[in-house]
Amino acid sequence: MIFTFTDEQTELAAILRRFLQDKSPSSEVRRLMQTESGYDPRTWAQLATQLGLQGLVIPEKYGGSGAGPVELAVVCEQMGRALLCAPYFATAVLGVHALLASGDQAAAEEFLPPIADGTTIATLAVPEADGAWATDRLQTRARRSGDGYRLDGRKSFVLDGHVADLLLVVAQADGGPSLFAVRGGADGLKRRPLETLDMTRKQAVLELDGVPGRLIGAEGSAADVVERTLRQAVVALAAEQVGGAQRCLDMSVEYAKIRMQFGRAIGSFQAIKHLCADLLLEVESARSAAYYAAWAAEEQSDELPLVSSLAKAFCSEAYFRAAADNIQIHGGIGFTWEHDAHLYYRRAKSTELMLGTPEEHREIAAGYLIDRPATPT
């Protein structure tokens, strides 16, 4: 039933929370964010072998657990809370959903098992110079060559693109926007990590110069694949945002209880207390929106396109507000490098602008609510 977590889902959250407390404390986040690869291969392997998380939504016949969007939301929420540095969103959300949405069975058989066992890092490369997740203005081209294709062009804003073993690249073929599998070490592929505001999640530029690519699904099918992948991905991202926003609120409340000024804990002043109360309403509402969207995805509801966009817009703004107010409540210490507040502030802003800004998502929702309303509840 909606909003009622099963014991297994609750247990999954608890196990992952403990795992992340152990493997991804602040010190580890800070170490990894300063590395070029941006993740720890041992932790990545343990995520797969101990917890089976890369294969969470991969069907069992491809080596995964066959779980759904609600479990994925539970996992992303915890990872967002801990600011886990790992190519999880790129691999297990974008990569897996794109492969599943393609309906290409041979590709699924070949690529999903090594993702599930943690040996393949995958990502989805859609945006180009303008950063949009759009398939109607692709400059990257795919031409037939022998039995395969060669890709030319430049992809940007590719999550974990510099470390991915499998790059799912959307390029313009004769039959329209199409999805191609490109190997991380392919000839003619140059990858450069970008300097990112959010150092805990890396992005890369891909230069493709006659790079061999394998067509996934049919030519011309990528617009639909990207659309369906995005619907799932924004729900997972909204859940990740909820985890981060909750952590910001927790930090604020903990600090407001112990920081003494004028002989009182600052949380006893209404100026601070009311800020915290407003944040709780933001975070709780964001959580309701993200969970509702996750259940809509689970039930393959017609509402999903609408509510996933509502959730992404709302959770983005709630997270950023929580991250910004958290710094304010901490005062001077909150503005320092040594305090973790800025790490969340960076992640919050970055995820707000990722996969469509709040304004873009509200415009999608406006299409459903204003231009072609069904029967709103």
Added chain:
Amino acid sequence: MEATGSSVRQEARDWIEENFDPQLSLRAWLERLADSGWACPAWPADWYGRGLAPEQAVAAYAEFNRVGAPGPPAGLGVMLAAPTIIANASDELKRKFVRAVLVGDHLWCQLFSEPGAGSDLAGLQTKAERDGDEFVVNGQKVWTSGGQIADYGMLLARTDPDVPKHRGITYFAFPMNQPGVEVRPLIQMTGESGFSEVFFTSARVPASAIIGELNGGWGVALSTLGFERTSLGTATGLGFRLSSPGGSRFLAQQEVSVGEFIAASKANARGYGVGGTAMTAGGIIPLVALAKELGRDHDPEVRRQIVRLYTLASANTWNGLRASAARRAGPEASLGKLMASRIGRQWRDTASLIAGPHGMLAGEDGPLGGRLASQLLATPGPSIYGGSDQIQRNIIGDRVLGLPKEPDPSRTVPFRELKVGTQAAEPQTAGAGEGS
């Protein structure tokens, strides 16, 4: 025993099948509803309810609404007085009042706020002094919704001024129809009169009408306030969509048949719906219609604000569903109340953005048949009544987040010594502060 939503639904359907009869008098129907427990199925089974969880009750209400059946008289009796009595009063008082609320014998009002005791409710001054088996009440209440028509009031009165303010208050079921009570209507900023001032001049209430303990009224008041936050914060329309007339002055109206009553209610229903719908996601419907009518539906800012409104209203509904799935209530109801104020403001601001200069007009000349203007004028109310937004934030901070309470020296001082209400103007001690 756990009943699922669908089995409750079936049970309600079967009962309606057997008992709902448009030929019945409204009175007879209300008695059937009350005695079967379907009038308020979330109440305890011992006291005219069926002990259902909130979401099960919602499922049952949907069945009654499907056939258009009227429910008990809406208002503070069902919403606050009866739940407070069930939770806190003696069986004698429960027998006297609970069923009477459901069948509409009594309408209730809330006698809490005073001119000098608003957010600081515990600073109230209206006093009740013992006189044999009765108490004699003197003082003034204000913002009393339905004061003019109420049969009983939930009265908070000072019964011991020599102890700190929270410890000397008693909660009474107070009879309104008596010579010592004067009710004067107040006109609110909308131009309507929804509430009144109530003056007590040696009015009387029996000692047997105390709800809870003598001087234990504060705890009982908190339970009423909890019911109030829940009902104000959640989207309306979760109970019976149609409510019956009631109260001693309107009992004759219950003589009509259920069928006639339903038909007359339909004839009275107005086009764009009533205020409560602005609180739900459906609140965007008239705004979308207005935007299209005025050619404003492609304006990016209009589109953005309509979606924001829809999102807030949806989030409020989802928050409520999550809370009931987790069986949570209590202080978290303050979140819903805070959100309700915000949704109201978002509706108002979106509506005036769309309306532009038309927003200057009211009544038949105004947009949405005057609803825009009336909603605009009504918007400042919800963030004040039932505990202001600022008080809700204190409750959330203190009781949900566990932040330290603000130091409040007035909690430990005998009430008599506080600067509160008319006491604030009185000289405290002779000679203090006088120049020499």
